Amino acid sequence: MTTSDTEVVIIGGGAAGVAAAQRLRNAQVECLLVEARLRLGGRAWTNTDDPATPIDLGCGWLHSADRNPWCEIAEAQGRSIDKTPPPWTRRSVPIGFPISEQTAFFEALEKFHERLDASAQGEADVPVATFLEPRGRWNELINAVSTYASGAELDRVSARDLSRYDNSGVNWRVVEGYGTVIAAHGDALPVALGCPVRLIDHSARRLRVETEAGTISAGAAIVTVPSSVLAEEKLRFTPALSEKIQAAAGLPLGLADKMFLSLADADEFQKESRLFGRTDRTGTGVYHFRPFGRPQIEAYFGGRLAAELEAGGGAAFLDFATAELVGLLGSNFARRVKLLHVHPWGNDPFSRGSYSSALPGKADCRALLATPVDDRLFFAGEACSSNDYSTAHGAYLTGVAAADLAIAARHGIRS
Numbered sequence: 001m002t003t004s005d006t007e008v009v010i011i012g013g014g015a016a017g018v019a020a021a022q023r024l025r026n027a028q029v030e031c032l033l034v035e036a037r038l039r040l041g042g043r044a045w046t047n048t049d050d051p052a053t054p055i056d057l058g059c060g061w062l063h064s065a066d067r068n069p070w071c072e073i074a075e076a077q078g079r080s081i082d083k084t085p086p087p088w089t090r091r092s093v094p095i096g097f098p099i100s101e102q103t104a105f106f107e108a109l110e111k112f113h114e115r116l117d118a119s120a121q122g123e124a125d126v127p128v129a130t131f132l133e134p135r136g137r138w139n140e141l142i143n144a145v146s147t148y149a150s151g152a153e154l155d156r157v158s159a160r161d162l163s164r165y166d167n168s169g170v171n172w173r174v175v176e177g178y179g180t181v182i183a184a185h186g187d188a189l190p191v192a193l194g195c196p197v198r199l200i201d202h203s204a205r206r207l208r209v210e211t212e213a214g215t216i217s218a219g220a221a222i223v224t225v226p227s228s229v230l231a232e233e234k235l236r237f238t239p240a241l242s243e244k245i246q247a248a249a250g251l252p253l254g255l256a257d258k259m260f261l262s263l264a265d266a267d268e269f270q271k272e273s274r275l276f277g278r279t280d281r282t283g284t285g286v287y288h289f290r291p292f293g294r295p296q297i298e299a300y301f302g303g304r305l306a307a308e309l310e311a312g313g314g315a316a317f318l319d320f321a322t323a324e325l326v327g328l329l330g331s332n333f334a335r336r337v338k339l340l341h342v343h344p345w346g347n348d349p350f351s352r353g354s355y356s357s358a359l360p361g362k363a364d365c366r367a368l369l370a371t372p373v374d375d376r377l378f379f380a381g382e383a384c385s386s387n388d389y390s391t392a393h394g395a396y397l398t399g400v401a402a403a404d405l406a407i408a409a410r411h412g413i414r415s
Contacts, residue, residue: 004192004216006032008406009209011197011235012224014042015070015392016380018186019399020222020406025189027407032218033189034211036196036350040186043226043351044392046177047341053294054177055260057343059392061086065172068393073185080175087274087288089171096275096328105279108138109145120163127360128162129154143282147302150357150390151254153282161358161366166387175292182392196350197225201238202377220376220409222402224395227369227383228253228352237377244379247369250362251383253353255306259299259317259342264335266295277324283308285321297325297337310344317342355390356383370398375409378402 008024010017013035024031039045045058062068062081074081091106115131128146132139132154146154150162174181192213200221201208209216225235230248237244263269269289278284283305288298299321301309309316318339326333345354358365370384380402381395388394 004032004214006030006216006218007410008032008220008222008403009034009207009216009218010222010224011200011209012042012226012381013037013040013186013191013193014224014381015044015182015395016224016382016384016399016402017042017222018182018189019396020224020380020403021189021191022185023400023403024407027403029407029410031190032216033186033191034195034197034209034216035191035193038194039183040191040193041179041183043345043354044179044182045343046179046183048177048180049341053292053296054175054180055341056177056179057258057260057341058345059178060173060258062172062174062178062393063391064166064168064170064388064393066168066170069396070178070181070393071172074174074181077181077184079181082173082175082292084173084272086171087272089169090272096277097279101279105138105141108133108136109142112142116159117163120159125158125160125361125363127155128157128159130159138279140282141276141279141284144276144284144286144302147254147282147305148256148286148300149302151256151302151306151354152252152357153303156254156357156359158358158360158363161363161389164363164387165389173292178392197235199236199238200377202374203239207376220378220406222378222380222399222406224379224381224399224402226253226351226353226381227251227356229350230369232352234349234352241373241377244369244373247365248383250359250365251356251369252359253345253351253356253383254303255310255346256300256302256354257306257310257317257342257345259301259314259321260340261297261299261318261321261337262340263289263295263297263337266290275325275328277321277328285324287321287325296340297321306344307346310346313344314339314342357390370402372402372405372409375405375412378406 007030199210227248380398385394
């Protein structure tokens with residue numbers, strides 16, 4: 001591509017971009033989906049090195065599955081939906097400490113959320129850490145859970161934003177991989193891959209979109225790149241959009257990295273069970289044993305711990321996990337695991353993190369980021385969702401909404 005001309009250009013081929021492009025295509029609006037990577041899916045990425053055991057290195061759970069549009073799409077593609085309850089909902093299996101202490105932890109967690117829900121919409125948008133019990137026994141583990149769910153510790157998460165998250169409590173998986181579904185949804189779309197966008201010039205009647213492969217002229221653009229990419233101005237605008245950059249900076253992408261280990265003699269462990277590495281510190285992993293019944297461990301690391309491990313590469317992840325697992329299961333356990341895959345999302349130049357959470361005082365940045373500019377620049381992605389942020393279905397819904405706004409705007413110009 002040296003030069004190109006289209007009605008609507010969609011920048012970013014993740015869940016939001018694919019959804020937006022499909023909506024435009026179904027409405028017979030000429031469009032082009034431009035993606036920096038050599039694949040579609042964005043932060044949804046299924047590794048298929050072993051076709052028998054596809055691994056989601058990005059999003060893996062169909063959260064709020066009873067209303068998640070990707071469920072219907074997956075079923076239409078002929079995918080297999082696994083409805084096994086997630087390990088975090090199962091309280092009758094070992095999780096790394098005695099049952100009596102588990103009961104105390106879950107009670108503390110529930111009371112924490114009750115305090116949060118009762119007061120989060122007050123006059124001040126305070127850090128979620130405000131609602132921890134002073135010197136509470138389980139504060140470090142509650143904080144660790146935040147790093148898996150929000151990608152950040154509680155002192156960096158807006159209470160107002162967190163309380164707005166809408167979770168139906170139904171969580172399923174796609175056996176063939178969530179990333180597989182999202183990428184396949186874009187199969188028939190007009191796409192330019194390996195084509196990072198550097199600048200959108202909206203100073204003239206037609207947009208001028210500058211990419212590494214050439215220039216695109218368009219009537220409108222739907223921008224779906226992660227908030228971190230906007231905040232770091234890896235994608236620039238002229239004239240500048242300082243309010244958008246500031247809104248994106250209020251919605252940083254935290255880290256929730258996954259590492260997959262092979263597990264020898266896996267039958268010793270119950271399917272879909274989990275273990276916390278430690279219960280007395282925030283910087284700990286959580287280990288999901290035998291996902292889908294496979295001889296594997298799916299390990300999660302979040303927040304500051306994930307950032308530290310990313311700096312050391314795959315070996316750092318493996319060493320940390322092995323040390324925690326040996327502490328739980330004995331010194332011989334180290335011989336039973338081998339590294340399969342890990343992807344450091346914070347070091348990924350096209351994402352710069354895993355998913356967004358609002359900083360304290362910045363909950364309303366989601367609406368600001370999603371607001372169109374001059375009915376020609378539209379914004380979508382999980383960070384633009386007020387209630388379903390950090391999810392692929394939140395991204396999907398914002399992508400469809402942005403496409404509908406673009407369609408309405410183009411019809412208005414024509415009339």
